[in-house]
């Protein structure tokens with residue numbers, strides 16, 4: 001049950017919880033086998049920012065938008081124009097994601113490639129991305145590498161590691177004082193024999209060697225099935241090396257399903273580690289004990305209406321974050337010290353079971369927001385209008401549905 005004190009506790013936790021939505025979550029995407037188009041899908045970067053602005057207006061906690069450099073910037077859509085468009089829609093440009101996986105020259109990899117020209121191009125693209133960040137006032141550059149090999153013997157695993165160390169350090173050298181470099185890991189895909197940055201340990205080591213402003217990015221979908229993600233989070237927190245998250249859920253692999261749709265308790269346990277860390281570093285009322293963590297969504301829905309899926313994800317994240325804030329840390333510590341295993345686990349389960357809807361509604365009310373962002377979105381008619389406008393624009397521009405133009 002949510003008494004007044006717990007309600008206050010949950011509401012306070014939400015005050016510092018901001019979630020970045022991805023530009024690529026608003027455009028037509030799909031699997032490598034096909035795409036199912038949506039009339040309301042964004043056509044260009046301006047549309048993506050408009051959709052992100054709409055999600056922020058309804059949820060009140062999504063003030064920034066992650067951009068993917070090749071998908072969002074072009075001659076027609078330069079960084080300054082994108083930043084201005086974001087501002088017009090009430091959001092700002094968030095993490096800058098270089099693209100090191102689509103160009104033909106990256107067939108054998110980018111930072112890890114045996115081809116010095118490919119490595120050179122990859123570094124240049126990353127340094128350009130750092131500069132874009134400086135231009136648009138974003139302090140996060142988020143790196144994911146599709147690098148690896150598909151067959152034993154294809155390349156030297158150690159040589160590739162060393163190429164990564166060198167280029168990441170050089171990329172780090174381009175950062176300004178207030179920029180951070182995030183290194184994301186992924187066990188497989190598109191490389192299937194070995195992936196150069198396959199797990200958190202490799203990302204940790206590379207970030208550590210790159211320089212003092214590099215951290216690890218945990219994409220919740222990028223783990224083997226039985227992996228204990230909250231343990232990874234706890235270790236990274238303790239080493240002050242947790243830079244951020246890419247939120248999604250998965251059933252098998254990198255499925256990019258809606259956060260918490262498969263295993264909400266897993267997400268709760270991750271948030272529990274974050275609240276526990278803050279508690280241990282300043283007590284329950286010390287808001288500034290929370291480390292700087294970039295919470296970002298990395299989902300691009302093929303079947304669900306995109307904006308609805310985004311709102312569902314954001315509200316799910318808020319719900320689980322608020323629940324995890326309800327764990328009584330002192331009581332838990334008492335149970336742990338005395339070896340009362342059942343009581344310790346029950347402390348987590350009690351918080352997880354608590355219905356935090358009143359806290360979410362109170363937090364929204366305090367900001368003049370509707371109690372249910374999803375219902376408010378449906379009532380707004382935004383998606384229907386976008387479908388109408390964008391269908392007409394596609395016709396006028398002679399654009400085939402599904403193509404995305406920055």
Ligand code: LRH
Pocket residue numbers: 024097144184186219246254298
């Ligand atoms: C790779 C990944 C990475 C990319 C995004 C589109 O699977 O998680 O973060 O930038 O998807």
Ligand code: MN
Pocket residue numbers: 144184219246298
């Ligand atoms: Mn990701």
Ligand code: MN
Pocket residue numbers: 219221222254298
């Ligand atoms: Mn992914």
